[in-house]
Each structure stands twice: as structure tokens, then as C-alpha cells.
Amino acid sequence: MTGEKDAQPATTAVHTAALGALPFDDLRDFADASRGLVAAAAPEALKRDNGFPIWDMAAYDFEDAEDPPLTVNPSLWRQARLNRIAGLFQVTDRIYQLRGLDISNMTVIEGDSGIIVIDPLISVETAQAGMRLYRQHRGGRPVIAVMYTHSHVDHYGGVKGVVSAGEVASERVRIYAPSGFLEHAIAENVFAGTAMSRRSHYQYGIFLPRGPRGQVDLGLGKAVSNGTITLIPPTDLIDRTGTTLTIDGVSIEFQLTPGTEAPAEMNLYFPQFRALCMAENATHTLHNLLTLRGAEVRDSRAWSAYLDEAIDRFANRTDVVFASHHWPTWGSGNVREFLADTRDMYQFLHDQTLRLINHGLTPMEIAETLTALPPGLDRRWYARGYYGSVSHDVRAIYQRYLGFYDGNPAHLNPHPPVEAGKRYVAAMGSADALLSVAREAFADGDYRWVAELVNHLVFADPDNQAARELQADALEQLGYQSENGTWRSLYLTGAHELRHGVLAGAERTTASPDTIRAMSVDLFFDYLGIRIDAGKAAKLSEMVLNWKFTDIGEDYAVTVRNAALTYRRGVQDPSAAATITLTRAALDRVSMQEATFERAIESGEITIDGDAAALTGVLDTLDSFELMFNIVEP
Numbered sequence: 001m002t003g004e005k006d007a008q009p010a011t012t013a014v015h016t017a018a019l020g021a022l023p024f025d026d027l028r029d030f031a032d033a034s035r036g037l038v039a040a041a042a043p044e045a046l047k048r049d050n051g052f053p054i055w056d057m058a059a060y061d062f063e064d065a066e067d068p069p070l071t072v073n074p075s076l077w078r079q080a081r082l083n084r085i086a087g088l089f090q091v092t093d094r095i096y097q098l099r100g101l102d103i104s105n106m107t108v109i110e111g112d113s114g115i116i117v118i119d120p121l122i123s124v125e126t127a128q129a130g131m132r133l134y135r136q137h138r139g140g141r142p143v144i145a146v147m148y149t150h151s152h153v154d155h156y157g158g159v160k161g162v163v164s165a166g167e168v169a170s171e172r173v174r175i176y177a178p179s180g181f182l183e184h185a186i187a188e189n190v191f192a193g194t195a196m197s198r199r200s201h202y203q204y205g206i207f208l209p210r211g212p213r214g215q216v217d218l219g220l221g222k223a224v225s226n227g228t229i230t231l232i233p234p235t236d237l238i239d240r241t242g243t244t245l246t247i248d249g250v251s252i253e254f255q256l257t258p259g260t261e262a263p264a265e266m267n268l269y270f271p272q273f274r275a276l277c278m279a280e281n282a283t284h285t286l287h288n289l290l291t292l293r294g295a296e297v298r299d300s301r302a303w304s305a306y307l308d309e310a311i312d313r314f315a316n317r318t319d320v321v322f323a324s325h326h327w328p329t330w331g332s333g334n335v336r337e338f339l340a341d342t343r344d345m346y347q348f349l350h351d352q353t354l355r356l357i358n359h360g361l362t363p364m365e366i367a368e369t370l371t372a373l374p375p376g377l378d379r380r381w382y383a384r385g386y387y388g389s390v391s392h393d394v395r396a397i398y399q400r401y402l403g404f405y406d407g408n409p410a411h412l413n414p415h416p417p418v419e420a421g422k423r424y425v426a427a428m429g430s431a432d433a434l435l436s437v438a439r440e441a442f443a444d445g446d447y448r449w450v451a452e453l454v455n456h457l458v459f460a461d462p463d464n465q466a467a468r469e470l471q472a473d474a475l476e477q478l479g480y481q482s483e484n485g486t487w488r489s490l491y492l493t494g495a496h497e498l499r500h501g502v503l504a505g506a507e508r509t510t511a512s513p514d515t516i517r518a519m520s521v522d523l524f525f526d527y528l529g530i531r532i533d534a535g536k537a538a539k540l541s542e543m544v545l546n547w548k549f550t551d552i553g554e555d556y557a558v559t560v561r562n563a564a565l566t567y568r569r570g571v572q573d574p575s576a577a578a579t580i581t582l583t584r585a586a587l588d589r590v591s592m593q594e595a596t597f598e599r600a601i602e603s604g605e606i607t608i609d610g611d612a613a614a615l616t617g618v619l620d621t622l623d624s625f626e627l628m629f630n631i632v633e634p
């Protein structure tokens with residue numbers, strides 16, 4: 001018998017403890033999340049042509065119940081109910097927010113004649129729905145500027161639902177972003193893009209059913225939308241803190257915060273409205289220092305320092321603070337406390353982790369020692385770990401300073417999962433002996449031990465059905481216990497795939513056409529190098545290929561040697577085996593797989609002078625990546 005199980009007594013005990021420890025009678029967040037409601041969002045789901053939902057808040061109607069189900073951590077349940085409050089809200093005079101239409105918020109600032117849109121959500125479809133709702137209630141003023149607060153897709157992907165590329169090209173609309181925006185928006189999604197996309201299925205619970213035993217919330221927002229991702233490159237980069245602009249009668253002071261929640265990020269202050277937009281630097285959750293889908297680790301020290309700078313520059317002049325996730329905080333005293341607490345939280349984690357590092361503690365030891373924020377922060381709802389967590393953030397800080405190796409030579413060169421698994425099973429005597437120990441641990445509620453032990457058996461023998469079921473049951477209880485929305489999604493997705501296998505035909509494209517068009521040629525060659533299969537390339541002799549891009553006037557000399565691709569920009573090598581002449585548009589068509597190199601050569605779109613076989617020799621070594629690789633089994 002496979003399938004979801006009820007909450008076990010050990011899980012119920014975790015939930016009871018949470019109910020006793022946290023201030024559930026403090027309802028200020030519910031008041032703030034509903035304050036200024038102009039119109040609730042329509043309940044109808046947005047769907048793709050094939051019926052697949054893009055955004056469906058009605059799937060969460062089960063969260064109407066005030067009392068948490070036994071299968072959801074009560075603290076996460078509370079956050080889930082807050083994140084369900086969706087619609088158009090007035091933040092203050094001339095500032096409106098669309099919340100609950102995607103994982104992120106879209107903010108509209110009303111200028112003298114038009115509007116400024118901050119962070120147009122992930123998908124064209126959800127952004128369009130937001131603009132419709134806004135216009136129904138606030139009229140049809142044109143968009144005259146868009147601001148991307150930072151380089152994450154949930155803050156720019158829906159831009160073509162707000163403005164067209166033509167409006168930007170004709171300079172009727174300007175797009176502002178922090179310096180470094182485009183490089184980071186693209187680079188982050190290219191080099192490790194396939195693995196990050198696959199791991200994001202787990203982090204966001206994309207294939208989980210919605211329900212008390214499935215996906216309930218991501219902590220940062222309800223879910224990620226699944227529509228059309230677009231990108232219009234910014235027309236104006238903000239490169240200095242203190243930059244002040246007046247756009248359509250609205251003055252804006254900018255604070256750059258690189259290396260905080262994103263490598264390129266900025267806060268915006270609106271002096272006329274005494275309002276502060278904190279981008280994603282201060283929200284109603286402890287945030288990620290390392291995103292569990294995989295990313296470059298963030299700098300908690302810089303994060304704290306930029307929060308202090310924001311307090312110093314703006315707090316005395318601020319009556320309301322809002323962000324691109326969650327609800328605003330009103331009242332100058334509350335604003336100051338919220339920002340100072342958030343600052344302290346990242347500084348505390350940084351300093352205490354390093355203190356323990358210098359006592360010689362290793363990542364899991366730190367995570368088990370430093371389990372909570374100090375009492376003054378721990379009971380603040382906005383400091384709870386709904387998206388980041390103390391447990392994985394302290395390990396991220398360890399990684400930032402000391403890397404993957406914990407210093408113990410026993411961990412320097414262990415067997416990989418399948419080989420270790422076989423040896424663990426043999427050491428236990430047999431698969432059944434291992435399972436019987438694991439079943440006892442399950443009965444005792446030690447699901448972490450079950451997960452570790454049975455994982456060895458699943459990797460030794462993925463066809464062992466009893467092992468898969470027990471492992472799924474343990475991951476499921478860990479999911480039910482999690483206060484963190486992404487931990488819950490990760491555990492429950494692992495359980496789901498052990499029970500039902502990896503969903504076939506669920507491919508989601510990782511690089512949208514807009515992303516490919518915005519890639520630099522450098523990035524194209526970087527990624528080409530990543531795709532070279534070393535085994536196939538071993539037979540290639542050293543070669544240089546010249547590339548000439550006629551429309552953008554760029555030259556490259558690309559060397560392939562020892563299965564490694566390197567390149568020099570602005571150079572043509574006279575000893576090159578061949579020269580490839582093409583346009584950037586032709587390269588984009590090949591990158592988007594609208595044409596193959598071979599076809600483009602046949603049609604004359606790409607021409608080769610010299611040894612044509614040199615290029616095909618390299619192309620023949622290129623690897624391609626399957627998105628739906630296994631995670632919880634070999």
C-alpha cells in the first residue's frame with residue numbers, strides 16, 4: 001500500500017510545541033495583510049491553452065480553515081493563510097500593490113500623468129491579470145516606467161504583460177534596474193540552469209498536489225506561477241547609492257544593495273509619500289543565505305550592513321515600508337523595529353556561526369547548536385524561517401567561509417552514494433535487517449535517522465519497494481513537521497517521487513527566448529564550453545576557430561584544447577582552422593533550437609571559410625542535458 005500517511009505522534013508533538021511557543025494571538029499581520037484592500041483578486045484560475053494552471057489561488061480554498069490540519073506545521077499554516085490574502089491594496093497615497101497574484105508583489109506608483117510599475121511578477125499572464133485589476137479600479141493611465149528591484153525572475157519575468165518591447169524601444173517607457181542586473185539575471189540561469197530548474201521542482205513543490213498533505217505555501221508567497229517568462233533589458237542602470245530621480249512628478253532616492261538577497265539589488269525611497277521599498281531585503285520571513293535549489297551563497301554580513309544603511313538614510317523619514325513579497329508595515333516605530341530586527345537577524349547568524357566555526361564546530365554541529373534566534377527575535381513572526389531557516393542559513397555561512405570540506409579527513413574522499421549504500425546494507429547484514437532497524441526508528445519518531453539509513457538502501461537497490469515506501473513515509477513526516485515552506489516542498493516532493501516516480505513529460509523550458517537574446521556572446525561561448533563532453537572531445541586535436549558577428553561587429557578567437565574551450569574577444573587568429581561568419585540573430589536561432597548549425601550552414605545563414613570539419617568536430621562533442629534527472633534515487 002503506497003500513499004500519503006497521517007501525521008504520526010512525533011509529528012503532532014512538534015506541532016503542539018509550536019502552538020505553545022509562538023504568539024498566535026498576535027494578529028497584527030492579518031490586519032496589515034488586509035489593510036487598504038481596494039478589490040480582492042478574482043478567484044478564477046489562469047490557465048495555459050492546454051489547461052495547465054498558471055496561477056490558481058482557488059486550489060488553496062482548504063486554507064479557509066483557521067485551525068491547522070495535523071499534517072501542516074501550525075506556524076507555516078498561519079503564514080499560508082496570510083499569503084492567501086490576494087488583491088489590489090492601497091499602501092499609502094499614490095502607492096498600490098497587487099499581492100497574491102504570483103509569489104511576488106507588483107507595486108504601482110501613481111505619477112502625475114502615468115504610472116511606475118515596480119517588479120512585474122514572474123509571468124506575462126499574472127502581470128496582465130494584475131494590470132487588469134489595477135486598471136479596473138484606478139483607471140487607464142499609461143505605464144511610463146518599470147523598475148526591476150533585483151535580478152531574480154519573479155521580479156522581471158512578467159514585464160511584457162505590463163509594457164511591450166516596442167514601447168521601450170521607442171523610449172515611451174524607461175526601465176530602471178540596479179547596476180549588474182542583466183549579467184546576473186542571465187548568468188544565474190545559464191551555467192547550472194538545468195540542475196537549478198530540476199532542483200526548483202523540489203524547492204517549490206511544483207508537481208505536488210495542493211492540499212493539507214501536499215503543497216500549502218512557500219513561505220515567501222503562495223507558489224510560483226507557471227506562465228510565459230519574458231525580459232526586456234533595462235534602459236537605465238542605477239549605479240550609485242544616493243542617486244535621486246524625479247519620474248512623472250515622483251521623486252525616488254535609490255540605495256544599491258549588491259550581494260544581499262541578490263547580487264544586483266536596490267532599495268527605493270519615496271520622500272513625498274514617506275514610503276520605503278525594501279525590494280527583497282526585508283520581508284516577513286528569515287530569508288535564504290543559500291537557496292536550496294542551488295545558487296551562489298549570499299553574504300549575511302553585507303545584508304546586515306545595507307539594512308543598517310537603510311535605517312540610517314530613511315527610517316526617520318518613513319511611515320510605511322513595503323517589499324516585493326508579503327504585506328507592508330505601517331507606523332514609524334514599527335518600521336524602525338522591523339528593519340532593526342531584520343538587520344540584527346542576519347548579523348547574529350553571521351557572527352554566531354563564525355564564533356562556533358572558530359570553536360571547531362562543523363556544519364551539522366553548528367545547525368544543531370545554533371537552533372534559534374535570540375529570544376527578542378525568535379518570537380517575531382517576520383524572523384521565523386519560512387523561506388530561509390536558521391538550520392540551512394548557518395550552514396550557508398560555513399560554506400561561504402570554509403567551503404564544502406569540514407576538515408575531517410574521514411570526509412575527504414568517501415564512497416559516492418551507490419557504493420556507500422551497498423556497503424552500508426552489507427554491514428547491516430541484509431536489506432531486511434536495515435529495514436527492521438529503520439522501522440523501529442520510524443516508530444520512535446526518529447525520521448531523520450530513517451531518512452539517512454534507508455537512503456543507503458534506496459541507492460543500493462532502487463527497486464526495493466519496501467525501502468522506497470518507508471523512505472517516503474519518513475520524508476513525508478519531516479515535511480509535515482517543517483515550519484519552512486521550501487523544506488516542506490522538498491521533503492514531500494522526495495516522498496512523491498519515491499512513491500510515483502519522476503513525472504514524465506513535465507519538462508519546463510529553462511531558458512526563455514528573451515533570456516537567450518539577452519545573453520552576451522561571451523556567455524554563449526562560456527556555455528558552449530560547459531556542453532563539451534570531455535570523452536568525445538578527447539580525440540580532437542588543438543584548434544582555433546575565428547568567429548565574426550557581422551551585425552554587432554564582434555570578433556572572437558575560440559580555442560579548443562584539452563577538451564577545454566577558451567576564447568578571446570576582439571581577436572581573429574591568423575592560424576585559425578576556419579572562420580565562421582554569422583549574425584547574432586543566426587546564433588540566437590541556433591541557441592533557441594529553431595535551427596541547427598548544419599541547417600544554418602546549408603541555408604547560407606552561417607558561412608565557413610577554411611576547414612568546415614573543424615567546426616563540426618566541435619559540435620559533435622556537445623552534450624545535452626535532461627531536465628528530469630533523479631534526485632532521491634540513483
Ligand SMILES: [Zn+2]
Nearest residue numbers: 104152154280
Ligand atoms: Zn523574489
